[in-house]
Amino acid sequence: MNLSQHLNNRQLEAASAIEGPLLIIAGAGSGKTKMITYRMAHMLEQGILQSQILALTFTNKAAKEMADRVRAATGKRLTSLTVSTFHAFGVKVLRDKGRLLGYHDNFSIYDQVDRGELIREVARELAIPRETLDISKVGNLFSGIKGERRAWGEEAKQYTALFNEYQAHLKAYNAVDFDDLILLPIRIFEEHPAALEEYRERFHYVMVDEFQDTSLAQYKLVRLLGETHRNLCVVGDDDQSIYSWRGANYQNIVSFERDFPERREIKLEQNYRSTKQILQAANSLIAHNKDRKQKELWTGIEGGKAIELFFPENEVEEARFIAEMIRASMLRERLTYDDFGILVRTNGLTSAIEEALLAENIPYRISGGTSFFQRKEVKDVISYLRVLANPDDDVNLLRVINTPRRGLGRRFLETMRELADRKSCSLYTALSAARYAADSPLSAKSVAEVGDFLSMLDHYRERLLSRGRMAESVKSLVDTLDYWGFLVAEYQKNEKVARWKFGNITRFIEMIERWERDPDTEDPSLFSFLNRITLITRDDDADDDERGKVNLMTIHAAKGLEFEMVFVAGVEENIIPHLRAVEEGNTEEERRLFYVAITRAKQKLYLTACRKRKLLRDWIEASPSPFLQELPEGLVEQHIPPKEVDAEEAKDYFAALKARLR
DNA sequence: CGTCTCCAGGTTTTT
DNA sequence: CCTGGAGACG
Numbered sequence: 106m107n108l109s110q111h112l113n114n115r116q117l118e119a120a121s122a123i124e125g126p127l128l129i130i131a132g133a134g135s136g137k138t139k140m141i142t143y144r145m146a147h148m149l150e151q152g153i154l155q156s157q158i159l160a161l162t163f164t165n166k167a168a169k170e171m172a173d174r175v176r177a178a179t180g181k182r183l184t185s186l187t188v189s190t191f192h193a194f195g196v197k198v199l200r201d202k203g204r205l206l207g208y209h210d211n212f213s214i215y216d217q218v219d220r221g222e223l224i225r226e227v228a229r230e231l232a233i234p235r236e237t238l239d240i241s242k243v244g245n246l247f248s249g250i251k252g253e254r255r256a257w258g259e260e261a262k263q264y265t266a267l268f269n270e271y272q273a274h275l276k277a278y279n280a281v282d283f284d285d286l287i288l289l290p291i292r293i294f295e296e297h298p299a300a301l302e303e304y305r306e307r308f309h310y311v312m313v314d315e316f317q318d319t320s321l322a323q324y325k326l327v328r329l330l331g332e333t334h335r336n337l338c339v340v341g342d343d344d345q346s347i348y349s350w351r352g353a354n355y356q357n358i359v360s361f362e363r364d365f366p367e368r369r370e371i372k373l374e375q376n377y378r379s380t381k382q383i384l385q386a387a388n389s390l391i392a393h394n395k396d397r398k399q400k401e402l403w404t405g406i407e408g409g410k411a412i413e414l415f416f417p418e419n420e421v422e423e424a425r426f427i428a429e430m431i432r433a434s435m436l437r438e439r440l441t442y443d444d445f446g447i448l449v450r451t452n453g454l455t456s457a458i459e460e461a462l463l464a465e466n467i468p469y470r471i472s473g474g475t476s477f478f479q480r481k482e483v484k485d486v487i488s489y490l491r492v493l494a495n496p497d498d499d500v501n502l503l504r505v506i507n508t509p510r511r512g513l514g515r516r517f518l519e520t521m522r523e524l525a526d527r528k529s530c531s532l533y534t535a536l537s538a539a540r541y542a543a544d545s546p547l548s549a550k551s552v553a554e555v556g557d558f559l560s561m562l563d564h565y566r567e568r569l570l571s572r573g574r575m576a577e578s579v580k581s582l583v584d585t586l587d588y589w590g591f592l593v594a595e596y597q598k599n600e601k602v603a604r605w606k607f608g609n610i611t612r613f614i615e616m617i618e619r620w621e622r623d624p625d626t627e628d629p630s631l632f633s634f635l636n637r638i639t640l641i642t643r644d645d646d647a648d649d650d651e652r653g654k655v656n657l658m659t660i661h662a663a664k665g666l667e668f669e670m671v672f673v674a675g676v677e678e679n680i681i682p683h684l685r686a687v688e689e690g691n692t693e694e695e696r697r698l699f700y701v702a703i704t705r706a707k708q709k710l711y712l713t714a715c716r717k718r719k720l721l722r723d724w725i726e727a728s729p730s731p732f733l734q735e736l737p738e739g740l741v742e743q744h745i746p747p748k749e750v751d752a753e754e755a756k757d758y759f760a761a762l763k764a765r766l767r
Numbered sequence: 768c769g770t771c772t773c774c775a776g777g778t779t780t781t782t
Numbered sequence: 783c784c785t786g787g788a789g790a791c792g
Contacts, residue, residue: 163782164781164782165782190782191782192782193782216782217781251780283782316774346782347780348778348780348782350780350781351780351781351782450780451778451779451780452780453778453779457778476781507769508776510769510770512768512769512770513769514768514769514770515768515769516768516769517768517769548768621769639782641782642781659779659780659781660780661779661780661781662780662781680779683779683780684779685779685780686779686780698780721778722775
């Protein structure tokens with residue numbers, strides 16, 4: 106393979122530096138993925154074994170894309186190359202070595218919904234009044250503490266007892282939360298040097314993509330693995346760090362420089378994606394951030410068109426404008442649907458746009474929002490599977506014990522929880538005991554119901570844990586539960602909804618079947634299936650029929666993607682930058698977010714800022730985003746409809762914008 | 768004792 | 783607009 110044929114000098118330098126620590130600062134659109142692909146292909150060509158390489162990414166999509174591209178470049182089957190997200194890697198380590206910390210390999214993984222339910226449950230046990238507890242806030246606090254990005258401050262201290270109980274419950278349920286997937290591997294490696302040694306021996310070459318999005322804990326994990334052989338390559342762009350709320354800390358770039366002083370540093374600054382106009386706008390915007398590594402992105406792409414800024418009356422107008430613009434440009438510019446990206450700050454902003462696209466008959470795909478696996482009906486089935494895999498998982502047992510209804514209600518559960526607390530055992534154990542106990546505190550009717558429930562679980566546990574034909578067993582389970590009858594009863598007024606929901610379950614079962622039959626699935630067991638789907642948010646299974654559609658998504662979801670034509674909707678104060686972020690003092694991150702949005706565009710960028718917008722129930726006046734002032738004058742063509750000019754003029758900001766236009 | 772119905776409250780980004 | 787909790791009914 107001749108690298109210099111495909112890569113520019115900087116890229117070539119990065120791709121050929123295999124030994125020793127390497128820091129690559131890769132600007133937006135600088136051919137990062139290409140460089141990584143060739144770097145990996147080059148490594149394999151140099152005789153490095155697939156099994157010696159560990160590549161860590163942030164999203165499943167990125168992992169899949171990287172593997173696909175390396176496969177395409179080398180033409181090899183990648184049987185033992187590890188390309189995985191941090192969390193998926195954590196699962197692997199935990200399944201491999203979790204026993205060292207007392208975990209069984211059927212552990213459950215809790216997402217933040219489960220986490221919230223567990224916190225609620227623990228708070229109930231500790232008799233903490235519900236109204237004093239903001240579940241999601243406490244959940245974030247716990248996550249922050251576990252990820253070492255928050256300390257036990259004054260206001261946090263009041264939750265110490267709750268936290269300790271939360272942790273104890275997780276352990277008792279043989280469950281881990283997302284933070285544990287990083288933390289527990291670190292603990293395993295710190296407490297069991299032999300395990301660490303084994304992993305260091307195995308992975309001689311470690312690579313991290315989107316390094317600016319790693320958390321402190323993730324960096325610690327990577328450092329542990331790479332400390333001895335020091336073949337650690339990290340690739341990132343501090344200007345695209347947009348996940349600080351989830352613990353991402355681009356200061357890790359500085360830490361890396363400190364921990365690996367002999368590192369080489371390479372900057373990729375040539376942009377192959379966007380026109381001069383777009384790149385200039387992006388550069389000038391991001392220059393307003395104080396805290397960044399100096400770099401100057403440049404492009405050779407000439408002949409670009411102006412960025413255009415429109416001010417629709419409200420979000421319905423905005424959506425219609427975008428839909429019409431797409432229709433018109435398809436003909437004019439000879440573009441196809443998938444050349445368009447519509448980016449928004451929050452998921453809530455997609456609905457008006459969806460409606461307009463539907464009305465215009467424009468096929469679209471939407472990513473983000475509640476994922477397929479979070480839908481209630483799917484989650485119900487998954488909860489059953491989790492309980493079958495791990496009966497001590499109280500959170501999931503609670504979710505299914507009365508769904509569909511079997512007359513085991515609030516009072517019954519209170520009795521059972523009391524019993525479980527008293528014997529300090531799991532609910533499942535308490536149920537099993539109550540079923541046969543002579544002095545059972547339950548009514549005969551409840552005992553009979555519990556008996557049926559447990560027998561049913563036993564039956565399906567046996568079926569699902571023995572190898573093979575999972576999909577069939579799940580289908581049978583759904584039939585036995587009469588979930589269809591349950592849905593019909595639940596949505597009497599709306600049979601369509603019931604049918605749609607059942608359709609989702611059918612789809613879910615088909616997914617199991619496909620996964621089960623896929624020869625690439627290493628371990629087609631219930632455990633590995635459950636672990637896998639917890640870590641999938643987007644429905645990445647459905648990528649075949651998604652071609653030829655307009656892409657509607659949040660800016661976060663758009664990172665790493667590019668489109669010929671990009672619309673950024675809702676470029677308004679309190680949205681970009683988001684009000685909550687500004688309150689928390691994260692304006693710089695919001696600027697980076699806008700930077701990411703702008704740099705997705707190859708040829709043409711449209712920005713829209715509504716005059717009015719419906720918030721909750723009422724209409725509010727909206728103002729254009731202050732970031733618009735940071736774009737260079739003359740680059741942005743502004744379209745203010747003449748009739749609108751007087752009424753809003755009172756808004757001084759708007760007047761300022763208008764003045765600049767003339 | 769369990770279920771149904773109505774009402775209030777709340778929406779940043781996601782592995 | 784959807785969810786979770788409180789109170790009425792069966």
